[in-house]
Amino acid sequence: MSSQPRVTVVGAGVIGLSVAHYLALDGCEVTVLDQGPVGMGCSFGNGGWIVPKTTAPLPAPGIVGYTLKSLGRPASPVYLKPQLDPGFVQWLWGFWRAGGRSTFEAGRNALVQLGGESVELFHQLHERNPFAIRSGESLRVFRDATGAAKAADELSFLAALSIKADYSVLDGAEARSAEPILSGKVASALLMRGDLLVDPKSVCDALGREILANGGTIREHEQAVAFQVDGQRVTAVATQQDVYAADHVVIAAGSWSAFLTRLLGVRLPLQAGKGYSFTVGLEPRPTRVIDIADAKTGIAPHEDSTRVVGTMELSGLNSRIDRRRIRAMVLAASPYVVNWPAGDLDQSITDEWVGLRPMLPSGLPVIDQLAPYGNVFVSTGHAMMGVSLGLASGLELARYLTSGSQPASLKPFSLQHLGRSARFSKPGLTQSWTAELRDSLTGAQLR
Secondary structure, three states: OOOOOEEEEEOOOHHHHHHHHHHHHOOOEEEEEOOOOOOOOOOOOOOOEEOHHHOOOOOOOOHHHHHHHHOOOOOOOEEEOOOOOHHHHHHHHHHHHOOOHHHHHHHHHHHHHHHHHHHHHHHHHHHHOOOOEEEEEEEEEEOOOOHHHHHHHHHHHHHHHOOOOOEEEEEHHHHHHHOOOEOOOOOEEEEEEEEEEEOHHHHHHHHHHHHHHOOOEEEOOOOEEEEEEEOOEEEEEEEOOOEEEOOEEEEOOHHHHHHHHHHOOEEOOOEEEEEEEEEEOOOOOOOOEEEEHHHOEEEEEOOOOEEEEEEEEEOOOOOOOOHHHHHHHHHHHHHHEOOOOOOOHHHHEEEEEEEEEEEOOOOOOEEEEOOOOOOEEEEEOOHHHHHHHHHHHHHHHHHHHHHOOOOHHHHHHOHHHHHHHOEEOOOOOOOOOOHHHHHHHOOOOEO
16 A cells, blocks of 8 residues: 555646646655546636736726626626626625735735746746747737836836846837737837746646656546545545545636535635637737737737637636627727738637636635645636646645645635635535435445
8 A cells, every 4th residue: 555645636727737746746646636638627728828927916906997897798808797696796895805905916926926936837847748838028018108118117016026027118119010910009018028938738738747657647527526524634535437535635626616615615705707719810920929908818829820818707607608708809909900800700710719717806816725624725716827827836735735834935825815705614524425425436446
């Protein structure tokens, strides 16, 4: 029998695979469970931008007025569909409260520091197991001639964190010289250096290969449906196919994480924020990531395609594609780009996709032990930052699990930062499996 800790990780996106990877490297006996194929959740259609110096929580100063205007407006970059759900109302109230200046700045600083760690980790992973990555620049463009200078001023906080910001402020002509795809409507641009662009699916594949090479196991198409509880410890995880004994459990299942924590009696105020993306043929092709700030839309040039990403839609846990949202993205970005798609969208764009980003009202993830359980950890709520923060989140959580001591970098992302909105109540499982699963698990093989 193995003397190494047995860790079951629920979730095979960048977040789950990352923590599994670092645990396997540390000698743990790791099993990853996912309801679908590796990397095919929210990670799959992500733009793949790693922008550590400009990472920030979504609830920012002025967010109340912005979101109020978006209620019931499907064409808005941030669309909140009115819902007769007390949980959503409570989430929205917490989201608005998190938009205060001091709260925003503290959260931004924590995210930037964690994101900065990820950059080096991406390079290290690529050296061990290559995937699609390139270092380079990103270009944030504005219609206002002073937009880029104002954005540059917002980076002044980095000095207090001992982080050097390498950027240039460009006028419209300089921006068009750098990227001929930009139209005359672009009046200024902020050129950021030191960013990365990755193919998220290839990152997931590389992490999967690393896990297997280090003795781990990945079980695709196995949805976790129950936990076995003994006091304040989870001793096994059940899927619809099998049962897996565990010394530790990590819940990193994106927008579905709240369903799993609820089985353990822990309520997480998690909402699914839809992000849209599609592929478009552009000539000339851009050579770097272009963030169209005013349109809340981005363009990511990958090796064999140009991907357009954007919008945030809170309309419940569903994967329906609202064509109005895609049309809104096209219309909002069209003034800034030459030869932008026009007319029949069915003929000009392909590979339409929607992903469910796990959103907590604070705009920050939770990367912590799931109290009151001594051997359960959770990593979710990364919103649009899952790929950017994925490797650092995984490494730091792996250190937390194996050492029993919370790293300083994770203190801002503790369960406590959610206050009373995250709470423990009567657990859904006590001392045994849930009654409805007991019979089907009687003859299951405990792995």
